[in-house]
Amino acid sequence: MSDGKIRNMEEFAAASGLSRPTVSKFFHDPASVRPPTRVRIEGALEKDDYRPNIFAMNQNRKLTKNLGIVVPCLADPFFAEIARDLEQRCIAAGYRPALYGAHDDPALENDILDSLRALKPAGVLLAPLGRVSNLRAIEKFCADVPTVLFDSMVDVAGLTFVGSDNPQFATLIVNYLCRTGEPPCLFEMKTPSNPNACKRRLGYLQAIERLGQTPHVIRVKGEGWNFEEIGRHGGARALAEGRVRTDTVLCSNDRLAIGFLTACYEAGLRVGHGDGCALRVAGQDDHPLSRHACPPLTTVAQDCEAISRLAVETLFRGIASDASAGQATLFEGRLVMRDSA
Incomplete structure (x- = not known):
């Protein structure tokens, strides 16, 4: 950008002080962003004389049918079971899910998110480690890639979550x-x-x-x-x-x-x-x-079937609209009486 010319959407987003997903949403549907944001982008377009490459935008949106599924521990039968259900739902919808386990290692969780960026997934279903997770890394990833969190909610505002009450x-x-x-x-x-x-x-x-x-x-x-x-x-x-x-x-x-x-x-x-x-x-x-x-x-x-179903449905809606709802949905538990108490 040494000559002052805006070459791509990333540079335009940086110059206008907005995130790339927000700018991308505007170019796909100007009505999908808030009016003040729309005015700001339109003003930046006039100032910088930038016009997006529509062909490249469409190619990027349809680049892959890859999805990421990330859980804390694949050796845990609970996570293995819910991951298998998520995987089957994604396959049935025509996607190619890639399954990852973070093994209780926050550095590995960050590496997985970096690997997923390279995979250019259409979206990601993420059960974060929780207490030891790098919240800034998760927030940044979710701003760039349609993501639905499940099982464990981290303390980051505006993320979409499906889990238990x-x-x-x-x-x-x-x-x-x-x-x-x-x-x-x-x-x-x-x-x-x-x-x-x-x-x-x-x-x-x-x-x-x-x-x-x-x-x-x-x-x-x-x-x-x-x-x-x-x-x-x-x-x-x-x-x-x-x-x-x-x-x-x-x-x-x-x-x-x-x-x-x-x-x-x-x-x-x-x-x-x-x-x-x-x-x-x-x-x-x-x-x-x-x-x-x-x-x-x-x-x-836990109502694992309902959590899995809604997490996948919510992700697909986010992929279709290039946005996530930013809402938390909690399912109540069911008492199971056995011999121990």
């Missing part, structure tokens, strides 16, 4: 446990990877206090996504130290609960709601393995 999960299971026995304590990680855990803690505290009971939270050490081991070792210490002061334990997620069940077994404590049982244990998520735990785990099920 986590406070409602905790309220639902707390009400059930209090109806059928002692009020539960909450068993969670001190530094959870997924921000959903914080929303569930808030739901637990509000539900317990609403019922006139005293909340009790057991927080254990642990990092990353190895929840079963964290639940097992943290649970064993909590039991040995007498920190479990009620006969009912609500775990922040099912994988922690499965680890806690192992700790109970190793401590010689029978779990369930029948005669001879020392503890009731419940989880949240309805993880694919929770029904095969011993005993089978009482939990709150």
Whole structure:
């Protein structure tokens, strides 16, 4: 740009102080941007004497049928299951999805976003790591590529999100446990990877206090996504130290609960709601393995089918309009009663 001539849309967007997606939206449909933005772009066009290459614009819009699907951990059966459902929906719609796992590594998550840029995807379905994610990188990526977040919402305004109503999960299971026995304590990680855990803690505290009971939270050490081991070792210490002061334990997620069940077994404590049982244990998520735990785990099920369906539909609408809705849609959980509580 040394000669002062605007050569492409990126340079025009930079010169006019607007984002490239906003400028692109204007050229495809001037009515799709706000009136003040439209006036600003029209003024910049007169000033800079820039005219876009319409052929190149159309080629770029139709460049690929590639889609990206990014999850925190492909080894987790929950994410493997929802990723498979998303993948099948995208394939059925004629797209070519590429599946990525971030392995609880924020640097890898950033690298995946960079790789997707090179792939020139039509859009991306992203379940971010959450607490350790680079929020600036996610915000910048979502400004450039039609993206729908699912499972875990990060603290960036204006992003489109489809997921579960986590406070409602905790309220639902707390009400059930209090109806059928002692009020539960909450068993969670001190530094959870997924921000959903914080929303569930808030739901637990509000539900317990609403019922006139005293909340009790057991927080254990642990990092990353190895929840079963964290639940097992943290649970064993909590039991040995007498920190479990009620006969009912609500775990922040099912994988922690499965680890806690192992700790109970190793401590010689029978779990369930029948005669001879020392503890009731419940989880949240309805993880694919929770029904095969011993005993089978009482939990709150996510509506994975609805989340997957709406995430894909929302992404396709965003691709078609070259814009995203910037709204959050939350689905309530469903109580699943099994033998553990």
